[in-house]
Amino acid sequence: MSQPSTRERGVSDTVGAQPDLAREFLARRTPLSAVRSTLHRYPAISPGVVLLLAVVVFGLINGRFWAPANLSLITQQVAVIGTLGVAQTLVILTAGIDLSVGAIMVFSSIVMSQAAIARGVPPWLGLVGGLVVGLLAGALNGVLVTRLKLPPFIVTLGTLSVFTALTLLVSNGATIQGSQLPNLLTWTGDTFRVGGVDFSYGVVLMILLYIVVAFILGRTAWGRHVYAVGDDKEAARLTGIRVNSLLISVYIAAGGILALGAWVQIGRSFAASPNAAADVNLDSITAVVIGGTSLFGGRGTIWGTLLGALIVGVFRNGLALAGLDVLYQTLAVGVLVIVAVAIDQWIRKARK
């Protein structure tokens, strides 16, 4: 940038400058850049469009796709990833990443069910125990990220193994079948019927969670601070936000949400298995990314993640109904991720 010389000290041109600025700004707008700005401002648009197209196309390929029973099945298949996606979104919005979501969820589900089947322990106490484990696990991640100043990727890569080992220690590698568990823990898998369609309580729990987190992110100071920290950590600190406390609270919140995910998972699979969640880490990141949340932090919405989780669910289900092998489902998910990130990069260029 040029530095003003002595001759340009006069500031009288400030008033006349404004129409120029406006004209320059307007001149740069082309139809494509207008689309890009719109997507930039409302990041949930593109996943919304993709989901709509996918539902239409798969329905046209195989009419059974649109059957209420099938749509209900998709929501149930999506419930666990959708719940984990909430936790993952919070962490990714702060420009972090959580590779331990699956490990924490499984650890919490094992503690929950081991406690609940122990003699003399009421089921609700088992549930609370699992929740506490989730919160503590999240707190450990948060403290390691902020106090040791390690990158979240490394911290959660480490705690992924730690919690997996603890899970095996507590469970002895054994799966507890749903029939052994109290009804409270498998309640999330129960369904109720509205107008001929089955909904599971796990899906209801997930949707409630989205509503609550959407409110917190959009309508509270804490939510704004999550975005501000993800945008620019140092700037956030300088504006007076306590960045470390905020980050720890984000990881603790994520841990609590993962414990709810554990509950949903027990209901969905009607069992508590130490080997339950092989793919859920990457699937949760996939849902967040397809939902338009930027891995660089500070941009994205929680509803985008729900759309992202639904897109993955719809693709897997739709491709299966179209008679394609499982490998094509995996392939499709991979392509979706790359396309989503490419679109994100293109949108971000809108302001560079």
Place this chain on the structure above:
Amino acid sequence: MTRTPSDRTTVAAGTSAPVLEARNLVKTYGNVVGLDGVSLELYPGEVLAVIGDNGAGKTTLIKCLTGAEVPDEGAILLDGQRVHFRRPQDAREAGIETVYQSLAVAPSLDVASNLYLGRERRKRGFLGGVLRMLDTRGMREQAKHELQELGISTLQDVTVPVENLSGGQRQAVAVARAAAFGSKVVVLDEPTAALGVRESNQVLELIKRLRDGGVPVILISHNMPQVFDVADRIHIQRLGKRAATITPRSHSMTDAVAIMTGATTVS
């Protein structure tokens, strides 16, 4: 010490006490001496520029005044009361607002959210008290009002994300957030370093308007013409000490540079 309040123009000489005062601040980093007994006075309704070569201690001085660093020795007085800042937030709560060179704004949040970042207003009653819901509309209206007060007419729409703004507009947001909340002192660290000529002029205009509104301003800058344009007094740092405090009337730019580099000394 080289206090020269006698030729100040904006305030009657010697009649008013400093708003912000630093006495003999010392700050060392290991063996490196950042500040070696620096004093500084900021009087009501003035623009005090702080200039100095790289490594002269400008930034360290400002960091101590704004709570980003804690001085090892010396005292900071605000309105004659001794204050101890441990964090930037302490200084802000005391009424010292800082605009950093690195533009402390959150690009993805809108203008109003940025103005209120870190001091959001909540709704009244159950929604705000229990659900902790933000008073978004109230903050937007107030933000619009504050921007008009400051004469920043280029920012009509406070719902635009800051990343959609030009550099000058972003800087205006940063200055506005510092000035908008009844602050006692506004500190600007190289506010025009990243800006073009026209945008720089807008920021300088804003600084003058702040001063005319009664808010004293500390301006750190490398840019001599700008300093001599807006400053009432100029504090010159050299080798961790205050070399002199001059005014644009009593000294020329050449004098200032000579003092800065040590070619001339002022007793």
